[in-house]
Amino acid sequence: MANPSRAWNWLSIPPSHHEGSEWRSMTIADHARSLTKAEPDFIAISDERRDLTRCEWLDEAQALAAALQKRGYGAGDVIAFQLPNWHEAAVIDLAAALAGLVIVPIVPIYRDAEVRLMLADSGARALFTCAEFRNYDFAAMAARVQQELPQLEDIFVVRGDDTLGEDYASLVQQGTQLDLKEVEVDPKGAKMVLYTSGTTGRPKGVLHSHTTLDHVLDHSAAHWGVSEGDTLIMPSPVTHISGFANGLEMPLVRGTRTILMERWDAAEAVALIDRHRVSGTVAATPFLVELADTARKAGTRLPSLRWFACGGAAVPPELIPSARKAFDNLVAFRVFGASEVPLVTYGWPDNPELAATTDGEVVDYQVRIVDDEGRDLPPGEEGEILAHGPAMMLGYSDEEQTRAAIDERGFFRTGDLGRLTADGALTVTGRKKDLIIRGGENISAVEIEDVLRAHPGLQEVSVVAMPHDRLGEGVCAYCIAGDEPPAIGDLVDHVINSGLAKQKIPERFEFVTDFPRTASGKVRKDQLRKDIARKLADA
Incomplete structure:
Protein backbone atom coordinates (compact mmCIF):
# COMPACT_ATOMS: atom_id res chain seq x y z
CA MET A 1 0.00 0.00 0.00
CA ALA A 2 1.41 3.44 -0.90
CA ASN A 3 2.49 5.66 1.93
CA PRO A 4 -0.38 8.12 2.57
CA SER A 5 1.81 10.56 4.52
CA ARG A 6 3.49 11.92 1.41
CA ALA A 7 2.06 13.25 -1.83
CA TRP A 8 5.15 13.88 -3.91
CA ASN A 9 3.68 16.05 -6.61
CA TRP A 10 3.63 19.56 -7.98
CA LEU A 11 1.08 20.95 -5.53
CA SER A 12 3.74 22.56 -3.33
CA ILE A 13 5.55 24.19 -6.24
CA PRO A 14 4.83 27.82 -7.20
CA PRO A 15 2.87 27.88 -10.50
CA SER A 16 5.55 29.81 -12.42
CA HIS A 17 8.36 27.65 -11.12
CA HIS A 18 9.08 25.65 -14.29
CA GLU A 19 7.23 27.53 -16.99
CA GLY A 20 9.09 27.37 -20.29
CA SER A 21 11.30 24.44 -19.23
CA GLU A 22 12.14 21.87 -21.89
CA TRP A 23 12.65 18.21 -20.95
CA ARG A 24 12.76 14.79 -22.51
CA SER A 25 9.85 12.73 -21.22
CA MET A 26 11.94 9.72 -20.18
CA THR A 27 12.70 8.05 -16.88
CA PRO A 187 9.03 11.68 -15.57
CA LYS A 188 8.18 15.15 -14.21
CA GLY A 189 7.08 13.88 -10.81
CA ALA A 190 9.38 13.61 -7.80
CA LYS A 191 11.79 10.67 -7.99
CA MET A 192 14.33 11.67 -5.35
CA VAL A 193 14.56 13.49 -2.03
CA LEU A 194 18.12 14.58 -1.33
CA TYR A 195 18.86 16.13 2.05
CA THR A 196 21.19 19.07 2.27
CA SER A 197 22.26 21.16 5.25
CA GLY A 198 20.70 24.58 5.59
CA THR A 199 21.23 27.67 7.70
CA THR A 200 18.53 26.64 10.18
CA GLY A 201 20.35 23.49 11.28
CA ARG A 202 17.54 21.33 9.90
CA PRO A 203 18.43 19.47 6.68
CA LYS A 204 16.22 20.35 3.74
CA GLY A 205 14.71 17.68 1.51
CA VAL A 206 15.45 18.66 -2.11
CA LEU A 207 13.02 17.12 -4.61
CA HIS A 208 14.18 16.24 -8.12
CA SER A 209 12.44 14.47 -11.00
CA HIS A 210 13.74 12.15 -13.71
CA THR A 211 13.60 15.05 -16.12
CA THR A 212 15.50 17.63 -14.06
CA LEU A 213 18.46 15.29 -13.61
CA ASP A 214 18.22 14.02 -17.19
CA HIS A 215 18.44 17.60 -18.43
CA VAL A 216 21.54 18.61 -16.47
CA LEU A 217 23.36 15.38 -17.32
CA ASP A 218 22.56 15.56 -21.01
CA HIS A 219 23.56 19.21 -21.37
CA SER A 220 26.66 19.15 -19.17
CA ALA A 221 27.97 16.03 -20.95
CA ALA A 222 27.51 17.71 -24.32
CA HIS A 223 29.32 20.81 -23.06
CA TRP A 224 32.25 18.73 -21.79
CA GLY A 225 32.47 16.47 -24.85
CA VAL A 226 31.39 13.28 -23.08
CA SER A 227 30.51 10.55 -25.58
CA GLU A 228 28.71 7.22 -25.31
CA GLY A 229 31.23 4.58 -24.22
CA ASP A 230 33.44 7.01 -22.29
CA THR A 231 34.62 5.97 -18.82
CA LEU A 232 34.22 8.25 -15.81
CA ILE A 233 35.65 7.76 -12.33
CA MET A 234 33.53 8.68 -9.33
CA PRO A 235 35.26 9.31 -6.00
CA SER A 236 32.49 11.61 -4.70
CA PRO A 237 29.77 9.91 -2.61
CA VAL A 238 26.92 8.62 -4.74
CA THR A 239 24.65 9.93 -2.00
CA HIS A 240 25.57 13.50 -3.02
CA ILE A 241 23.93 15.22 -5.98
CA SER A 242 27.21 15.16 -7.93
CA GLY A 243 28.04 11.52 -7.27
CA PHE A 244 24.44 10.39 -7.61
CA ALA A 245 23.84 12.09 -10.94
CA ASN A 246 27.24 11.67 -12.60
CA GLY A 247 28.10 8.32 -11.00
CA LEU A 248 24.82 6.40 -10.99
CA GLU A 249 22.71 8.06 -13.69
CA MET A 250 25.16 9.36 -16.31
CA PRO A 251 25.67 5.75 -17.57
CA LEU A 252 21.93 5.61 -18.28
CA VAL A 253 21.46 9.10 -19.69
CA ARG A 254 24.63 9.23 -21.82
CA GLY A 255 25.67 5.58 -22.14
CA THR A 256 28.95 5.98 -20.23
CA ARG A 257 30.72 3.69 -17.78
CA THR A 258 31.37 4.57 -14.13
CA ILE A 259 34.30 3.35 -12.04
CA LEU A 260 33.16 3.69 -8.42
CA MET A 261 35.75 4.38 -5.71
CA GLU A 262 34.66 3.18 -2.27
CA ARG A 263 36.95 5.72 -0.64
CA TRP A 264 39.28 8.34 -2.04
CA ASP A 265 42.91 7.36 -2.45
CA ALA A 266 44.94 9.39 -4.91
CA ALA A 267 47.39 6.59 -5.74
CA GLU A 268 44.54 4.17 -6.38
CA ALA A 269 42.80 6.79 -8.51
CA VAL A 270 45.91 7.20 -10.67
CA ALA A 271 46.07 3.44 -11.17
CA LEU A 272 42.36 3.15 -12.01
CA ILE A 273 42.47 6.05 -14.47
CA ASP A 274 45.43 4.49 -16.24
CA ARG A 275 44.01 0.95 -16.25
CA HIS A 276 40.50 1.85 -17.43
CA ARG A 277 41.48 4.78 -19.64
CA VAL A 278 39.21 7.12 -17.71
CA SER A 279 38.29 10.28 -19.61
CA GLY A 280 36.94 12.52 -16.84
CA THR A 281 35.23 13.15 -13.53
CA VAL A 282 33.22 15.60 -11.47
CA ALA A 283 34.67 15.90 -7.97
CA ALA A 284 35.59 18.24 -5.15
CA THR A 285 38.63 20.49 -5.36
CA PRO A 286 40.87 18.51 -2.95
CA PHE A 287 40.68 15.47 -5.25
CA LEU A 288 42.16 17.44 -8.15
CA VAL A 289 44.99 18.77 -5.99
CA GLU A 290 45.96 15.32 -4.69
CA LEU A 291 45.51 13.63 -8.06
CA ALA A 292 47.92 16.06 -9.74
CA ASP A 293 50.49 15.74 -6.95
CA THR A 294 50.32 11.94 -6.96
CA ALA A 295 50.55 11.70 -10.75
CA ARG A 296 53.68 13.89 -10.75
CA LYS A 297 55.33 11.71 -8.10
CA ALA A 298 54.36 8.53 -9.96
CA GLY A 299 55.85 9.87 -13.18
CA THR A 300 52.65 9.47 -15.18
CA ARG A 301 50.72 12.07 -17.17
CA LEU A 302 47.52 10.02 -17.54
CA PRO A 303 46.94 10.73 -21.26
CA SER A 304 43.36 9.39 -21.27
CA LEU A 305 42.16 12.00 -18.74
CA ARG A 306 40.52 14.80 -20.75
CA TRP A 307 38.38 16.80 -18.29
CA PHE A 308 37.91 17.47 -14.59
CA ALA A 309 34.99 19.58 -13.37
CA CYS A 310 35.72 20.72 -9.84
CA GLY A 311 33.83 22.65 -7.21
CA GLY A 312 32.31 22.19 -3.77
CA ALA A 313 35.18 24.03 -2.06
CA ALA A 314 37.16 27.15 -2.77
CA VAL A 315 39.24 26.81 -5.93
CA PRO A 316 42.45 28.88 -5.90
CA PRO A 317 43.04 30.45 -9.36
CA GLU A 318 46.53 28.93 -9.58
CA LEU A 319 45.14 25.39 -9.14
CA ILE A 320 43.60 25.09 -12.61
CA PRO A 321 46.71 25.94 -14.70
CA SER A 322 48.89 23.92 -12.31
CA ALA A 323 46.66 20.85 -12.70
CA ARG A 324 46.58 21.20 -16.48
CA LYS A 325 50.38 21.14 -16.57
CA ALA A 326 50.45 17.85 -14.64
CA PHE A 327 48.66 15.92 -17.40
CA ASP A 328 48.98 15.52 -21.15
CA ASN A 329 45.42 16.24 -22.25
CA LEU A 330 43.50 17.39 -19.18
CA VAL A 331 41.14 20.37 -19.26
CA ALA A 332 40.32 21.31 -15.67
CA PHE A 333 37.70 23.94 -14.89
CA ARG A 334 35.57 25.28 -12.07
CA VAL A 335 31.81 24.75 -11.95
CA PHE A 336 29.11 26.14 -9.68
CA GLY A 337 25.85 24.66 -8.49
CA ALA A 338 23.98 23.24 -5.53
CA SER A 339 21.64 20.35 -4.79
CA GLU A 340 18.74 22.69 -5.52
CA VAL A 341 20.23 24.01 -8.79
CA PRO A 342 22.73 21.43 -10.06
CA LEU A 343 25.33 22.99 -12.32
CA VAL A 344 24.32 26.57 -12.82
CA THR A 345 27.60 26.83 -14.72
CA TYR A 346 29.29 24.17 -16.84
CA GLY A 347 32.79 25.62 -16.67
CA TRP A 348 35.08 26.85 -19.47
CA PRO A 349 36.67 23.77 -21.08
CA ASP A 350 37.93 25.84 -24.02
CA ASN A 351 39.08 28.95 -22.16
CA PRO A 352 42.02 28.31 -19.78
CA GLU A 353 42.03 31.84 -18.37
CA LEU A 354 38.32 31.98 -17.52
CA ALA A 355 38.45 28.36 -16.32
CA ALA A 356 40.98 29.45 -13.69
CA THR A 357 39.60 32.84 -12.69
CA THR A 358 35.81 32.34 -12.75
CA ASP A 359 33.38 29.66 -11.58
CA GLY A 360 32.15 28.89 -15.05
CA GLU A 361 29.90 29.84 -17.91
CA VAL A 362 26.16 30.20 -17.41
CA VAL A 363 24.69 28.09 -20.23
CA ASP A 364 21.01 27.22 -19.89
CA TYR A 365 20.14 28.75 -16.54
CA GLN A 366 18.97 32.30 -16.04
CA VAL A 367 21.07 34.01 -13.37
CA ARG A 368 20.37 37.27 -11.59
CA ILE A 369 22.62 39.14 -9.17
CA VAL A 370 20.55 41.09 -6.64
CA ASP A 371 21.13 43.40 -3.69
CA ASP A 372 19.70 42.93 -0.19
CA GLU A 373 16.37 44.36 -1.36
CA GLY A 374 16.11 41.91 -4.26
CA ARG A 375 16.87 44.54 -6.91
CA ASP A 376 18.84 43.42 -9.96
CA LEU A 377 22.40 44.69 -10.13
CA PRO A 378 24.35 45.57 -13.30
CA PRO A 379 27.10 43.29 -14.70
CA GLY A 380 30.19 43.19 -12.51
CA GLU A 381 28.44 44.21 -9.27
CA GLU A 382 28.54 41.86 -6.29
CA GLY A 383 25.27 40.54 -4.89
CA GLU A 384 23.34 37.38 -4.11
CA ILE A 385 23.18 34.79 -6.91
CA LEU A 386 19.65 33.80 -7.96
CA ALA A 387 19.14 31.03 -10.51
CA HIS A 388 16.29 29.53 -12.52
CA GLY A 389 16.44 26.75 -15.08
CA PRO A 390 15.19 23.36 -16.31
CA ALA A 391 17.46 21.39 -13.94
CA MET A 392 16.27 23.31 -10.88
CA MET A 393 14.67 21.33 -8.06
CA LEU A 394 10.91 20.85 -7.93
CA GLY A 395 10.99 22.28 -4.43
CA TYR A 396 11.67 21.16 -0.86
CA SER A 397 9.74 18.51 1.02
CA ASP A 398 8.66 21.34 3.31
CA GLU A 399 6.34 23.80 1.54
CA GLU A 400 7.35 26.71 3.77
CA GLN A 401 11.02 26.17 2.92
CA THR A 402 10.10 26.13 -0.77
CA ARG A 403 8.23 29.43 -0.53
CA ALA A 404 11.11 31.03 1.38
CA ALA A 405 13.76 29.85 -1.09
CA ILE A 406 12.08 30.80 -4.38
CA ASP A 407 11.22 34.39 -5.24
CA GLU A 408 8.09 35.65 -6.95
CA ARG A 409 9.71 35.22 -10.39
CA GLY A 410 10.57 31.55 -9.76
CA PHE A 411 14.30 32.10 -9.06
CA PHE A 412 16.10 30.11 -6.36
CA ARG A 413 17.95 32.19 -3.79
CA THR A 414 21.30 30.40 -3.57
CA GLY A 415 22.58 32.37 -0.59
CA ASP A 416 25.93 32.70 -2.39
CA LEU A 417 27.44 36.04 -3.34
CA GLY A 418 29.00 36.63 -6.72
CA ARG A 419 29.51 38.70 -9.84
CA LEU A 420 28.23 38.04 -13.37
CA THR A 421 29.78 39.56 -16.47
CA ALA A 422 27.79 40.57 -19.54
CA ASP A 423 29.11 37.52 -21.42
CA GLY A 424 27.94 35.01 -18.79
CA ALA A 425 31.04 34.44 -16.65
CA LEU A 426 30.04 33.84 -13.03
CA THR A 427 32.45 34.25 -10.13
CA VAL A 428 31.43 33.29 -6.59
CA THR A 429 32.84 35.71 -4.03
CA GLY A 430 31.41 34.46 -0.75
CA ARG A 431 28.34 33.09 1.01
CA LYS A 432 25.36 34.80 2.47
CA LYS A 433 24.22 31.53 3.98
CA ASP A 434 25.79 30.40 7.21
CA LEU A 435 27.29 27.18 5.86
CA ILE A 436 30.71 25.57 6.13
CA ILE A 437 31.82 23.64 3.06
CA ARG A 438 34.30 21.02 4.25
CA GLY A 439 35.71 19.05 1.32
CA GLY A 440 32.46 19.50 -0.59
CA GLU A 441 30.29 18.61 2.45
CA ASN A 442 27.73 21.24 3.48
CA ILE A 443 27.84 21.61 7.28
CA SER A 444 25.35 23.74 9.16
CA ALA A 445 26.98 26.00 11.75
CA VAL A 446 23.66 26.43 13.55
CA GLU A 447 23.30 22.68 14.06
CA ILE A 448 26.69 22.47 15.80
CA GLU A 449 25.98 25.60 17.83
CA ASP A 450 22.73 24.12 19.13
CA VAL A 451 24.61 21.05 20.37
CA LEU A 452 27.45 22.98 22.00
CA ARG A 453 25.08 25.41 23.73
CA ALA A 454 23.65 22.44 25.62
CA HIS A 455 27.02 21.92 27.33
CA PRO A 456 26.78 23.25 30.92
CA GLY A 457 30.21 24.86 30.73
CA LEU A 458 29.37 27.15 27.79
CA GLN A 459 27.28 30.30 27.80
CA GLU A 460 27.33 31.22 24.13
CA VAL A 461 28.75 29.68 20.95
CA SER A 462 29.38 30.86 17.40
CA VAL A 463 30.64 28.37 14.82
CA VAL A 464 32.39 29.59 11.67
CA ALA A 465 34.42 28.28 8.77
CA MET A 466 38.20 28.44 8.98
CA PRO A 467 40.78 27.86 6.26
CA HIS A 468 41.85 24.24 5.77
CA ASP A 469 44.79 23.36 3.53
CA ARG A 470 43.27 20.17 2.15
CA LEU A 471 39.50 20.43 2.59
CA GLY A 472 39.02 24.12 1.81
CA GLU A 473 37.23 24.86 5.07
CA GLY A 474 37.27 23.44 8.58
CA VAL A 475 35.04 23.97 11.62
CA CYS A 476 35.99 26.47 14.31
CA ALA A 477 33.89 27.10 17.42
CA TYR A 478 34.17 30.45 19.22
CA CYS A 479 32.97 29.96 22.78
CA ILE A 480 32.06 32.14 25.74
CA ALA A 481 32.50 30.04 28.87
CA GLY A 482 31.76 30.46 32.54
CA ASP A 483 34.39 30.97 35.20
CA GLU A 484 36.47 28.06 33.93
CA PRO A 485 36.44 26.91 30.29
CA PRO A 486 35.64 23.21 29.87
CA ALA A 487 38.35 20.92 28.53
CA ILE A 488 38.51 20.56 24.76
CA GLY A 489 38.18 16.81 25.11
CA ASP A 490 34.92 17.21 27.03
CA LEU A 491 33.51 19.42 24.29
CA VAL A 492 34.53 16.94 21.60
CA ASP A 493 32.91 14.08 23.52
CA HIS A 494 29.79 16.20 23.97
CA VAL A 495 29.44 16.64 20.19
CA ILE A 496 30.13 12.95 19.53
CA ASN A 497 27.55 11.87 22.10
CA SER A 498 24.93 14.11 20.49
CA GLY A 499 24.81 11.77 17.52
CA LEU A 500 26.17 14.25 14.98
CA ALA A 501 28.59 13.09 12.30
CA LYS A 502 32.28 13.27 13.18
CA GLN A 503 32.87 15.74 10.33
CA LYS A 504 30.86 18.25 12.39
CA ILE A 505 33.20 18.12 15.39
CA PRO A 506 35.00 21.48 15.57
CA GLU A 507 38.69 21.11 14.77
CA ARG A 508 39.48 24.18 16.81
CA PHE A 509 37.95 25.95 19.83
CA GLU A 510 38.59 29.62 20.57
CA PHE A 511 37.55 30.96 23.99
CA VAL A 512 36.63 34.65 24.11
CA THR A 513 34.91 36.99 26.56
CA ASP A 514 32.51 38.37 23.93
CA PHE A 515 31.81 38.31 20.20
CA PRO A 516 32.01 41.22 17.76
CA ARG A 517 28.41 42.31 17.21
CA THR A 518 26.24 44.59 15.14
CA ALA A 519 24.29 47.44 16.70
CA SER A 520 21.33 45.10 17.09
CA GLY A 521 23.48 42.52 18.88
CA LYS A 522 23.88 40.05 16.00
CA VAL A 523 27.23 38.24 16.01
CA ARG A 524 29.59 39.46 13.28
CA LYS A 525 30.65 36.08 11.93
CA ASP A 526 32.54 37.75 9.12
CA GLN A 527 34.90 39.21 11.71
CA LEU A 528 35.27 35.85 13.45
CA ARG A 529 36.19 34.22 10.14
CA LYS A 530 38.80 36.91 9.52
CA ASP A 531 40.13 36.48 13.07
CA ILE A 532 40.69 32.73 12.79
CA ALA A 533 42.14 33.09 9.28
CA ARG A 534 44.64 35.63 10.62
CA LYS A 535 45.59 33.41 13.57
CA LEU A 536 46.17 30.43 11.31
CA ALA A 537 48.24 32.54 8.90
CA ASP A 538 50.40 33.84 11.76
CA ALA A 539 50.89 30.40 13.33
Missing part, protein backbone atom coordinates in the same frame (compact mmCIF):
# COMPACT_ATOMS: atom_id res chain seq x y z
CA ILE A 28 16.03 6.39 -16.18
CA ALA A 29 14.19 3.08 -16.47
CA ASP A 30 13.30 4.04 -20.06
CA HIS A 31 16.95 4.87 -20.72
CA ALA A 32 18.09 1.58 -19.15
CA ARG A 33 15.82 -0.52 -21.34
CA SER A 34 16.85 1.33 -24.50
CA LEU A 35 20.60 1.08 -23.84
CA THR A 36 20.39 -2.57 -22.77
CA LYS A 37 18.59 -3.46 -25.95
CA ALA A 38 21.28 -1.71 -28.02
CA GLU A 39 24.36 -3.14 -26.25
CA PRO A 40 23.50 -5.49 -23.37
CA ASP A 41 27.07 -6.62 -22.60
CA PHE A 42 28.56 -3.13 -22.20
CA ILE A 43 30.05 -2.80 -18.69
CA ALA A 44 28.26 0.20 -17.21
CA ILE A 45 29.20 0.11 -13.49
CA SER A 46 32.37 -1.19 -11.85
CA ASP A 47 33.51 -1.26 -8.24
CA GLU A 48 36.09 -3.27 -6.28
CA ARG A 49 33.81 -6.28 -6.19
CA ARG A 50 32.04 -6.48 -9.54
CA ASP A 51 31.72 -5.32 -13.14
CA LEU A 52 28.04 -4.85 -13.96
CA THR A 53 26.90 -5.02 -17.58
CA ARG A 54 23.82 -3.13 -18.70
CA CYS A 55 21.91 -6.39 -18.92
CA GLU A 56 22.98 -7.50 -15.43
CA TRP A 57 22.18 -4.08 -14.01
CA LEU A 58 18.68 -4.06 -15.47
CA ASP A 59 17.96 -7.69 -14.59
CA GLU A 60 19.03 -7.24 -10.96
CA ALA A 61 17.07 -4.01 -10.64
CA GLN A 62 13.96 -5.66 -12.07
CA ALA A 63 14.30 -8.51 -9.58
CA LEU A 64 14.68 -6.10 -6.68
CA ALA A 65 11.72 -4.02 -7.85
CA ALA A 66 9.57 -7.15 -8.18
CA ALA A 67 10.53 -8.30 -4.68
CA LEU A 68 9.55 -4.92 -3.25
CA GLN A 69 6.25 -5.00 -5.12
CA LYS A 70 5.57 -8.43 -3.63
CA ARG A 71 6.01 -6.88 -0.18
CA GLY A 72 3.43 -4.21 -0.94
CA TYR A 73 5.60 -1.32 -2.09
CA GLY A 74 3.78 0.73 -4.69
CA ALA A 75 4.22 3.87 -6.77
CA GLY A 76 4.93 6.89 -4.60
CA ASP A 77 6.33 4.93 -1.66
CA VAL A 78 9.67 6.10 -0.34
CA ILE A 79 12.81 3.99 0.13
CA ALA A 80 16.22 5.16 1.34
CA PHE A 81 19.78 3.90 1.03
CA GLN A 82 22.85 4.75 3.08
CA LEU A 83 25.72 3.05 1.27
CA PRO A 84 29.28 3.69 0.17
CA ASN A 85 30.09 3.85 -3.56
CA TRP A 86 29.01 0.27 -4.24
CA HIS A 87 27.35 -1.07 -7.37
CA GLU A 88 24.33 -2.07 -5.28
CA ALA A 89 23.45 1.62 -4.94
CA ALA A 90 23.02 1.79 -8.72
CA VAL A 91 20.77 -1.27 -8.65
CA ILE A 92 18.60 0.19 -5.87
CA ASP A 93 18.25 3.49 -7.72
CA LEU A 94 17.17 1.80 -10.95
CA ALA A 95 14.82 -0.56 -9.08
CA ALA A 96 13.11 2.46 -7.52
CA ALA A 97 12.59 3.96 -10.98
CA LEU A 98 11.15 0.70 -12.33
CA ALA A 99 8.66 0.45 -9.46
CA GLY A 100 7.80 4.16 -9.36
CA LEU A 101 9.32 4.60 -5.89
CA VAL A 102 10.87 7.77 -4.49
CA ILE A 103 14.55 7.32 -3.56
CA VAL A 104 16.33 8.97 -0.62
CA PRO A 105 20.16 8.80 -0.73
CA ILE A 106 21.72 9.34 2.71
CA VAL A 107 25.40 10.19 3.04
CA PRO A 108 27.32 7.55 5.06
CA ILE A 109 28.89 10.13 7.37
CA TYR A 110 25.49 10.80 8.96
CA ARG A 111 24.63 9.16 12.26
CA ASP A 112 21.51 8.53 14.35
CA ALA A 113 20.30 12.13 14.72
CA GLU A 114 20.52 13.04 11.03
CA VAL A 115 19.40 9.65 9.70
CA ARG A 116 16.36 9.58 11.99
CA LEU A 117 15.33 13.07 10.88
CA MET A 118 15.69 12.30 7.16
CA LEU A 119 13.81 9.02 7.34
CA ALA A 120 11.03 10.59 9.39
CA ASP A 121 10.72 13.65 7.17
CA SER A 122 10.60 11.63 3.95
CA GLY A 123 8.28 8.95 5.33
CA ALA A 124 10.62 6.19 4.14
CA ARG A 125 9.24 2.67 4.49
CA ALA A 126 12.56 0.91 3.86
CA LEU A 127 16.25 1.55 4.39
CA PHE A 128 19.06 -0.23 2.56
CA THR A 129 22.24 -0.02 4.61
CA CYS A 130 25.58 -1.77 4.94
CA ALA A 131 26.63 -4.06 7.76
CA GLU A 132 29.82 -2.20 8.61
CA PHE A 133 31.89 0.43 6.89
CA ARG A 134 34.99 2.26 8.10
CA ASN A 135 34.70 0.53 11.49
CA TYR A 136 31.16 1.76 12.08
CA ASP A 137 28.19 -0.56 12.64
CA PHE A 138 25.54 0.80 10.27
CA ALA A 139 23.21 -2.16 10.77
CA ALA A 140 23.10 -1.49 14.52
CA MET A 141 22.38 2.20 13.91
CA ALA A 142 19.56 1.30 11.52
CA ALA A 143 18.04 -0.98 14.16
CA ARG A 144 18.19 1.82 16.76
CA VAL A 145 16.57 4.31 14.42
CA GLN A 146 13.85 1.87 13.37
CA GLN A 147 12.67 1.58 16.98
CA GLU A 148 11.71 5.27 16.91
CA LEU A 149 10.12 5.32 13.45
CA PRO A 150 6.92 3.27 13.14
CA GLN A 151 6.67 3.91 9.38
CA LEU A 152 10.14 2.39 8.76
CA GLU A 153 9.00 -1.17 8.12
CA ASP A 154 12.07 -2.81 6.59
CA ILE A 155 15.84 -2.74 6.99
CA PHE A 156 17.77 -4.47 4.21
CA VAL A 157 21.48 -5.08 4.79
CA VAL A 158 23.78 -4.94 1.79
CA ARG A 159 26.85 -7.20 1.93
CA GLY A 160 25.75 -8.55 5.27
CA ASP A 161 24.09 -11.76 6.43
CA ASP A 162 20.79 -12.87 7.88
CA THR A 163 21.95 -12.29 11.45
CA LEU A 164 22.07 -8.52 10.84
CA GLY A 165 18.65 -8.14 9.25
CA GLU A 166 17.11 -9.03 5.92
CA ASP A 167 19.78 -9.64 3.33
CA TYR A 168 19.80 -7.59 0.12
CA ALA A 169 21.13 -10.48 -1.95
CA SER A 170 18.35 -12.77 -0.71
CA LEU A 171 15.77 -10.13 -1.58
CA VAL A 172 17.11 -9.90 -5.13
CA GLN A 173 17.12 -13.70 -5.40
CA GLN A 174 13.47 -13.79 -4.34
CA GLY A 175 12.66 -11.28 -7.06
CA THR A 176 14.13 -13.42 -9.81
CA GLN A 177 11.19 -15.78 -9.32
CA LEU A 178 8.62 -12.98 -9.66
CA ASP A 179 7.17 -10.96 -12.51
CA LEU A 180 7.66 -7.21 -12.37
CA LYS A 181 4.37 -5.34 -12.71
CA GLU A 182 4.53 -2.45 -15.15
CA VAL A 183 4.10 0.92 -13.45
CA GLU A 184 3.29 4.20 -15.18
CA VAL A 185 5.77 6.77 -13.91
CA ASP A 186 5.53 10.51 -14.54
